[in-house]
Amino acid sequence: QVQLVESGGGSVQAGGSLTLSCAASGDTQSTVYMQWFRQAPGKEREGVASIEIRSGITYYADSVKGRFTISQDNPKNTVYLQMNSLRPEDTAMYYCAADFASYRRNPLDPYFPYWGQGTQVTVSS
DSSP states (O other): OEEEEEEOOEEEETTOOEEEEEEEEESGGGOOEEEEEEEOTTSOOEEEEEEETTTOOEEEOTTTTTTEEEEEEGGGTEEEEEEOSOOGGGOEEEEEEEEOOSOOSOTTOSOOSEEOOOEEEEEEO
16 A cells, blocks of 8 residues: 655645645555546546656646646655646645556546545635
């Protein structure tokens, strides 16, 4: 198993930036994919960015492409989500998630087996 703790959320105005962090512990050596997904009240989960840990290949939802960047710091077992040019529609609870699966046909599918408690991001217009 892996435990995930997110931090870095907050309230910003449209056009601003935030960086989310996800600290992983436990069986991190078995982690193949890490993901950030979000969920706003009354809406379905949306996978916004994923990264294959060993290759560093990244994937982004069209809604955030060019504005968000997922990255990793392997020695620290930490994954980041740099969010720029934030919009009110980015307002949601953001979760970090992990998967041990050796292959995912859709790395942005927001139903990984492990996720944290989430961190709130609120963007005002």
